[in-house]
Amino acid sequence: MSGFIEGEDRSQATLFPERIDDYVAEDSPVRVVDVFIDDLKISGLGFRTVPNAIGRPSYHPKVMLKLYVYGYLNRVQSSRRLEREAQRNVELMWLTGRLAPDFKTIADFRKDNGEAISLVCREFVMLCRKLGLLNNTLVAIDGSKFKAVNNRDKNFTRAKMKRRLAAVEESVDRYLAQLTEVDATETDDDKGPVLEKKIAALKEEMARLKKCEVRMLEAPDKQLSLTDPDARSMTSRGTGLVGYNVQSAVDSQHHLIIAHEVTNVGSDRSQLTTVAKQAKAVLERDTLEVVADRGYYNSDEIRACEQAGIDTYLPKPKTSGNKAKGLFDRSAFKYIDADDEYECPAEQRLTHRTTTIDKGKKMKRYWTSVCSSCTIKDQCTTGKERRVSRWVHADVLDRAQARLDKKPDAMRIRRATVEHPFGTLKSWMGATHFQMKTLPRVSTEMSLHVLAYNMKRAINLLGSKEIMAAIRT
């Protein structure tokens, strides 16, 4: 061994320092966990752990919370692994005072205290605000799909069910045809029973699928997930996954997650207001600017945000088919606010003729009677005249567009802001994102991930010592 660095002798009597505190560096993140949780006013957060009057005393919620926050900070999320780590990890021994709860106690704490844990996550965001880490005016909102425990094969939609039933039926038909052939030729005595076995197994599978189909059709959204009943099939970057859609509002300055929400709705279209309002409440502001991608463009949501004092920056989706057909698209018609009329490319005025309800929205319809004699009609419409519809609250959308026009770098800011947290969280979570089942429990898990993400980010930005000093003051 000579010529190499040598360790100390295992049988040496005084190998370790006497105080467990000496093992933990002064600026270790575990000290931030300790100081932050010790400072929490736990009684107001609604933890369901109460001291046992009789029998074995229970663990204090702060101890359990420290265990979990440390675990999520160090990518140890499972209760069984936390149990093991509490027995052998020196930092955890230091953090919990050498308490090592069993995995069931650890798991039950997370299961029973979802709401309280989400409030702890919010408390840390408040601390970040106190530390001046949040840009109080602009947040980026985005959603990302996270995989549930539920395997894709254990999720059924109408289309998937149809495909699977068809595949089973096709296999049954194929084996039956082979069986008929074997019976007719009487060449292979062994093949008949083998085929009969396969057909019986397929019929069993068919019966199982039919039962699943009944349950699936009973569900409001006609979807069934066998392992995690709340997980839903959704598309993510062109492929499908079974999971949850996590919405987050991210600070544009330091990329801290200000607010988040776990949903099992695959689309972002109706999510904007909920998360934007949460972010505004956390920041305690009268007004707020939010930037999001075109997947969030929804006139009702934009209006609800405006009413709540939230200015949105959203690009409009390009849905008009007219341009593809070689016809003028809607942007060629200029709205004249003072007259409540549209001016068309032939400089004719389209006046308000009627008001209708379309998909629950009150729409005003405009047209002119001179289209039949128009020289550019073939570029405008294939009908009798070109009609233009306008939502009665379309002024909200006009203001949103005007804001976006004045901030051309809004989408660049959005991209640079929201992609960082989601990428980091998914790499921490590994191949299987969530470990728990059902929406409330998955939400708890996400709160712990967000808390760990924000804590790590704040430590990287300011350093452990400054954060601890701020908590203590």
Ligand code: SF4
């Ligand atoms: S067809 Fe009618 S709406 Fe279109 S450009 Fe001509 S006059 Fe205007």
